[in-house]
Amino acid sequence: MAVLSCSGLKRRFGDVPAVDDVSFTIAEGETYGLLGPNGAGKTTTISMVTGVLERDAGEVVVEGIAMSTRATAAKRLVGYVPQELALYPDLTGRENLRFFASLYGAGRKRVDHVLDVVGLAERADDLAREYSGGMKRRLNVAIGLLHEPRLLVLDEPTAGVDPQSRNQIIENVRALAAQGVAILYTTHYMEEAERLCDRVGIIDSGRLVAEGARRELVERLGERDRISLRLDGDLAHATSALGAMRDVQAVAAHGTGLELVVGDASECLPAVLSAISAAGNVVRSVEVTEPDLETVFLHLTGKALRE
């Protein structure tokens, strides 16, 4: 039986359909990655899954119990790590944990255990406001683990974090999945999704546009390559010029970089490069990669994961 099953989730804010008919399930011990560009509807989906947000339509069931904003029994089964740091800065790490533990009826032993798990035991009695960014992130995750949830929902838990804290968080998540916890995970970091997720759902403009194991999605892509470029100068011209080329199936700019999805890189690379110099940009570096999740994402959404 699935630990989480969502069907037909819908929510709009005014005229914006933030989430539009999203369905998926997560099994015991499975890690499901929800990938999507900014504003795709990931947080909105998660807010409905955790019973924080009222939904316009659809069902959320956690271990056979219907989730809603009032469903305290279902909420007991879910651990939630919000995208924005959600801590009380004027309390210590331990006090933060004890407070949330008390709401879930979890004991002080769990608090000590969780402090150990996320590696904050030594700094437990410092005020949270004095923590480094990475430590705050780890505390943010720790709160979600307190009551040994059956489903753990993490909304970009590693955003803006140093590699050490990131590794720690990822290892924590892995260990929980190994214990049978179902995990719903969103991230902007493709390598994280590749490392962690058994299955991913790609969401764009509120709709789930593809879903499956990483390998399935890449295979479904067929014979395609991804070209990553680093350029000097304004990318607007180059982006639109490349977008107009027949061989270029998707193009997205992020910072000084351009990501392209093409059929066969060796065939169309010369044309791509000359289009770029015609647009007045200087190429700093070019990289051609085998299709991966990022390519799938770019191909399906026309957007880079990180903007």
Next chain:
Amino acid sequence: MRHALLIAARDLRERARDRTLHVLAIVLPLGLAGIFTLILGDISGDSPMFTFAVADSDGGVVATTFTGEVLERAAASGAIRLRTAASEQEARTLVGDGTATAAFLLPEGLTEAVRTGGAARIEVVGNVDAPTGTDIARSLAQAYADRLLAIRTAVAATVRSGVPTPPAELASAAAAALPQAAVVEDTTGRRQLDAKTQYAAGMAVFFLFFAVQPGVTGLLDERRDGTLARLLAAPVRRTSILAGKLLTGVVVGLVSTALLVVASSVLMGARWGHPAGVALLVVAGVLAATGAMAVVAAIARTSEQAGGWQAITAIVLGALGGAFFPVSQAGGVLDAISLVSPHRWFLRGLADLAGGDVAAVLPPVAVLSFFAALTGGLALLLFRKVVRP
């Protein structure tokens, strides 16, 4: 309820570390009250004088007893100043131009009316700008009327018993019906707070509205800081979250006011009155303050906006309610408007407590409780949009 307590307990732990709150809730009110007492205390004096005019159009025994026994005795004790007016018209003029705080009009036929079993109607004309003085005048007149009624009832009972009664016995029956303590001294001297208590109480109730503020805006802070999402995801009923926030306001308000009452008594010599009456008033006042500030918070979008609006609300209600200076001196309309201010009822309750027994605070406590219920209910209703996204 357990969750509400947990949420409030966490809030309080955080508030206890908040220096601004200490300053706002305790140091500032105490300091200001002390300064006011130093600067203004001497001017107001500890026993304010009221001038009462009396116009006796009756001339009978009922009227002369009132002027002679009640008013002149009060004047002799220094509690009031008395002016005798030749006519009702003159008495009204004295009140109108502010020479007298209030006037007693003893109508023609007053004695006759009492003798034939009618009511003793002593009209009191008050200066709208001085409701406290008018209140005192009214209670003097009322006390006298009550005494007349008591005497008449006692005499009537003796007469109706059928046995012919010698006048001496009638007199002693009448005397027995009278309360032993003179009403006058009881009422006049203390029906107002002394200056120190007035300032201490004014500052306490004024800053009370700031003390409860962090509690009730806490919900907006939690929304801004993202922790509200966590509370909403926890197995906690939403009413518990709201109740926890209101509870925080109430507890901070109670603690800071209690500290102020004690500190102003010890340090400044303020006399708040009977502890039970003060406790009732403080509880009702804190509830009213929490309700009022919660409504403002519930209308605001952010906690910063709420803070600004709350400060304005607290200042307007405070000024209106006489937290800084008695509004009664500012004029009739303002005086009427001031009835919406919880500050006014709190201060009036204290004044009533000073002039009467503990039960005297019940009407102001009832008004404050009603105000609290109304605003608290409204706040819960409005806050629902915050916790039900």
